[in-house]
Amino acid sequence: MKNRLRELRSARGWTQADLGERLGVSRQAVIAIESDKHDPSLALAYKIAALFGEPVEAIFDNPYSAG
Template sequence: MADLRSARAWTQADVAQRVGVSRQTINAIETGKFDPSLPVAFRLARLFELRIDEIFIDEQ
């Protein structure tokens, strides 16, 4: 997700504001410390105009 963000020259704060979460949440998602809820995942997918599975990888 960090790559998607960088490609659009957005900061973590920009993404957080557009999605309606804290910057800390975006940072935790990008560093793999935290998995977003489904509503947040959908909002991120709409923001980046991608499918959820194109942004997040199931590591199991």
């Protein structure tokens, strides 16, 4: 699933380890999500959205949306 996680993280000057610590996941999990190798759980997606103060849909593309 395409996402803006790397862009949002970089804009704040956070490393992947920093973001992982804030989310309670490993740096490897952040790497996997950023590189579209792993989709986050719904709970983690909402946690990411809350951390960045944006709706989930503004961070993660919905592969099922029309158009």
